[in-house]
Amino acid sequence: MLSKIVRTAANQLIVFIVIFGLYVIAHGHLTPGGGFQGGAVIVSGVVMLLVAFSSKELKKSLRERTLSIMESSGALILIGLCLAGIGTVFAYNFLVGTPIFGHIPPAGSNPGDIWTGGVVPLMNLAVGLKVIAGLSAVVLAMALFSSGEEIE
Amino acid sequence: MKRQVTGLIVLLVVVAFLVLGVMLIHPFGYPPSDMDDYIIENAQEQTGSNNVVTSVVFDYRLVDTLGEATILFTAVTGVLLLLRASKRREESS
Numbered sequence: 533m534l535s536k537i538v539r540t541a542a543n544q545l546i547v548f549i550v551i552f553g554l555y556v557i558a559h560g561h562l563t564p565g566g567g568f569q570g571g572a573v574i575v576s577g578v579v580m581l582l583v584a585f586s587s588k589e590l591k592k593s594l595r596e597r598t599l600s601i602m603e604s605s606g607a608l609i610l611i612g613l614c615l616a617g618i619g620t621v622f623a624y625n626f627l628v629g630t631p632i633f634g635h636i637p638p639a640g641s642n643p644g645d646i647w648t649g650g651v652v653p654l655m656n657l658a659v660g661l662k663v664i665a666g667l668s669a670v671v672l673a674m675a676l677f678s679s680g681e682e683i684e
Numbered sequence: 685m686k687r688q689v690t691g692l693i694v695l696l697v698v699v700a701f702l703v704l705g706v707m708l709i710h711p712f713g714y715p716p717s718d719m720d721d722y723i724i725e726n727a728q729e730q731t732g733s734n735n736v737v738t739s740v741v742f743d744y745r746l747v748d749t750l751g752e753a754t755i756l757f758t759a760v761t762g763v764l765l766l767l768r769a770s771k772r773r774e775e776s777s
Contacts, residue, residue: 561733606753662753669760673764673767
């Protein structure tokens, strides 16, 4: 565990890191980035907490079972969305043209609309959930292992 | 001696096919293939996504992304399994 100054600063910074990561995930179909990138941003915040606090402290709030459930549900959402378009072909973008995420933007450069992209934003959310949970679990398990703590 | 001659012939054939393959390869960046033009022109209309890169990753090549997600899942499972197993073995010994 590092000094109180570092811990307080990390406590304040993690909010902005998580907000930025969620922004990158949620706007993956409009701006550069997406599920993988935004998830990696949030996991970098988790690593910062891991450095500032000890892995023993972080284990109390980040349970490995919760992370496993999050990752598996992300994978299931991904496969379920792929199978939902099976009426046409596997992994068909079946939401384009419907009111849910189905708006079609004008051709060329435009500021963009959050309700576009069909299944692309939903896939981004699922992949983001998967990357956040999976990489956090890996980092936490490695930190616990190297400090000789119990991995549950 | 016979084995060396056979090996030489096989080597020459393989080298000939390799050289042929390199000479028939698509020149880098020229001419632009039909596929990228098609995707750039139709991505906004077909997927409704302004970010064409994301529309390729999560729509046109979604099966590839599914494979990537599977790789991540396997990696996480392997790490957790390995670390937990070595911990348990230390305890039992």
